[in-house]
Amino acid sequence: MDNNQTYRDKKVMGIGIVTEITGLSNRKIRYYELRKLIFPERTPSGTRKYSFSDVERLMEIAEKIEDGVQTHEIRKDIVKKEKHKMIIGQINSHFNRNGYK
Template sequence: MEQQDHSYKDKKVISIGIVSELTGLSLRQIRYYEERHLISPQRTSRGTRKYSFSDVERLMDIANKREDGVQTNEILKEMRKKEMRSNPDYRKKMLEGQLNAQFHFRNKK
């Protein structure tokens, strides 16, 4: 069931007009966040943007952070850090680094 919920939220089916209504953001703001690589809609064969419910949630989070004065470049850095932290290889390298620092190991290759 969890996996179905995930795919449901990530399916790109919502038009930019509906996203604007749901988020309270203007079309211009949504396009700007796309230009800044904070959001990545799919494009139809005619070039129409399509968004997912996950995109809507991300846009709401971005809007809240912008209201708090956070710059878009800082939001992007934070998003990239979160993506890296969720990567299993990243976690493994961080743990190896911590062990190496604690026990003064050197990785010999």
Template sequence: MATHSQKDAYLFKKVISIGTVCELTGLSERQIRYYEKRKLIFPERSDRGNRKYSFSDVETLMDIANKMEDGMQTSELRKEMQKNQNKRYDSKFRERMIRGQLNAYFNKRD
């Protein structure tokens, strides 16, 4: 995952158990595991093999559940998520390229 500021780093720490995620989202363990199987969510595993989620994962699960309720298929969701990830990557890549060009320009002038 991309680098996050110190301020929001807690959002991405995978520390929440599946039971707590169920309580927070209203989803069943079976639904959450299904979304994982369909490669829509990617929990980490503890040493004992228990799934661990982040607050960001909880938000993603809520978004998935809402879109599924609206009739979206998991394959459509996966494509949408991949497209959004590619946009974020492209944006970061462009930003790095521009910074590199600016650095080269100003270093050349010195």
């Protein structure tokens, strides 16, 4: 496991558990993956593995879909949030390397 990875980000759950937690069908979850809204890891045998963060994202996606938001709009929002997280991480890394706390 990556040292920066928290328990929330570790991919440990199969799709069956995720469907139980979220109430979403396997088909919907796979569709969200196809639309590049969720990114499960694959085991060598091809089994999808999800994290607690993935479950949270799936719940957010389901709520937005229910509110009428299109998948391409959700994807744009996800990309924007990921870019923001990356920039914040780079800024924090820069200050930590240079002795600022």
